[in-house]
Amino acid sequence: MSAPTLTINVRFFASLRENLGVDSLAVILPDGSSAGDLLRHLAARAEQDPHQAWSALNGERPVMIAVNQTMAQPSTALRDQDEVALFPPVTGG
Secondary structure (H helix, E strand, O other), X not given: OOOOEEEEEEEEOHHHXXXXXXXXXXXXXXXXXXXXXXXXXXXXXXXXXXXXXXXXXXXXXXXEEEEOOEEEOXXXXXXXXXXXXXXXXXXXX
């Protein structure tokens, strides 16, 4: 019997969407995963994908996270079928 998993629907916005070349994707994670675990999982795609923009999700420049349209932290627990939106950091002028 396999371990329980979560299917997370991830949406990318602004420069993240442009740099990654993807609007959204479904990600399968182990049960009990957090938003930070999701970011690490996505950043690891840079190892297999020549599109190195995935490494931007590794935490060096924090991204803004929303879970089910509520701003969240990397420690936020995820549930099956959650929608996670990722936004680039906001800079001011």
